[in-house]
Amino acid sequence: xxxxxxxxxxxxxxxxxxxxxxxxxxxxxxxxxxxxxxxxxxxxxxxxxxxxxxxxxxxxxxxxxxxxxxxxxxxxxxxxxxxxxxxxxxxxxxxxxxxxxxxxxxxxxxxxxxxxxxxxxxxxxxxxxxxxxxxxxxxxxxxxxxxxxxxxxxxxxxxxxxxxxxxxxxxxxxxxxxxxxxxxxxxxxxxxxxxxxxxxxxxxxxxxxxxxxxxxxxxxxxxxxxxxxxxxxxxxxxxxxxxxxxxxxxxxxxxxxxxxxx
DNA sequence: GTTCCTGATGAAGCGCGCAA
DNA sequence: TTGCGCGCTTCATCAGGAAC
Numbered sequence: 001x002x003x004x005x006x007x008x009x010x011x012x013x014x015x016x017x018x019x020x021x022x023x024x025x026x027x028x029x030x031x032x033x034x035x036x037x038x039x040x041x042x043x044x045x046x047x048x049x050x051x052x053x054x055x056x057x058x059x060x061x062x063x064x065x066x067x068x069x070x071x072x073x074x075x076x077x078x079x080x081x082x083x084x085x086x087x088x089x090x091x092x093x094x095x096x097x098x099x100x101x102x103x104x105x106x107x108x109x110x111x112x113x114x115x116x117x118x119x120x121x122x123x124x125x126x127x128x129x130x131x132x133x134x135x136x137x138x139x140x141x142x143x144x145x146x147x148x149x150x151x152x153x154x155x156x157x158x159x160x161x162x163x164x165x166x167x168x169x170x171x172x173x174x175x176x177x178x179x180x181x182x183x184x185x186x187x188x189x190x191x192x193x194x195x196x197x198x199x200x201x202x203x204x205x206x207x208x209x210x211x212x213x214x215x216x217x218x219x220x221x222x223x224x225x226x227x228x229x230x231x232x233x234x235x236x237x238x239x240x241x242x243x244x245x246x247x248x249x250x251x252x253x254x255x256x257x258x259x260x261x262x
Numbered sequence: 263g264t265t266c267c268t269g270a271t272g273a274a275g276c277g278c279g280c281a282a
Numbered sequence: 283t284t285g286c287g288c289g290c291t292t293c294a295t296c297a298g299g300a301a302c
């Protein structure tokens with residue numbers, strides 16, 4: 001699905017924004033629109049160094065497309081989980097939603113980051129990102145051909161965003177070390193239930209593109225789900241190629257409640 | 263009128279070379 | 283080795299045009 005969506009420069013409105021997102025989740029309440037959240041953020045005084053216009057950009061162009069989709073379900077769940085999960089786990093969840101909102105990021109991670117990781121490379125450069133962006137332009141993924149400057153900037157956004165989410169070394173650099181990156185158990189549980197509750201069948205679920213954000217193929221996902229079954233979060237039965245999963249929680253909210261107690 | 267998309271610009275930080 | 287200065291890169295911010 002995401003692979004057929006157009007690539008945009010929207011990532012530039014805000015990269016990982018991990019801390020800003022946590023603050024906005026504190027301020028947001030279910031049903032709150034982006035404009036009301038903007039007003040609440042302005043009145044809170046939690047963003048003393050950010051102009052009103054910039055705050056609007058962060059909320060309307062970054063926070064809302066990532067977390068206020070599907071009637072605000074991602075924001076509701078993250079708000080609950082942010083009370084207990086460490087920032088590293090939360091940022092993995094943010095990575096999933098940011099990649100869905102910005103398919104260019106998800107595809108970069110799947111097609112470049114994990115390929116290089118698998119090849120044993122130790123670093124990734126903005127030039128690697130640029131090559132990916134230029135290929136995408138040739139493949140017609142953009143509405144129109146981007147200028148040289150935009151290509152450069154978006155290439156930096158891709159590696160910078162990966163750094164914010166813990167896949168690459170942080171800091172302002174053109175070449176970044178590839179960091180060890182492994183899906184956290186609560187994130188795997190959340191993603192499995194998220195895909196299941198979206199109506200995706202058990203077999204199809206194992207091959208979903210979201211798992212590839214964490215470098216997981218079908219067999220890796222199955223192994224991950226078996227680990228979750230040991231924690232009682234679901235029950236996996238595998239017979240040959242046929243997988244059957246018994247889901248022990250009826251809703252994502254119920255799962256989040258369990259994860260916050262865990 | 264509002265939202266989306268893209269481009270331009272400036273501040274801050276980093277890295278490198280060079281002189282002392 | 284250290285300190286300084288310069289140039290480059292990154293990111294945040296803002297603005298304007300296009301589309302709806």
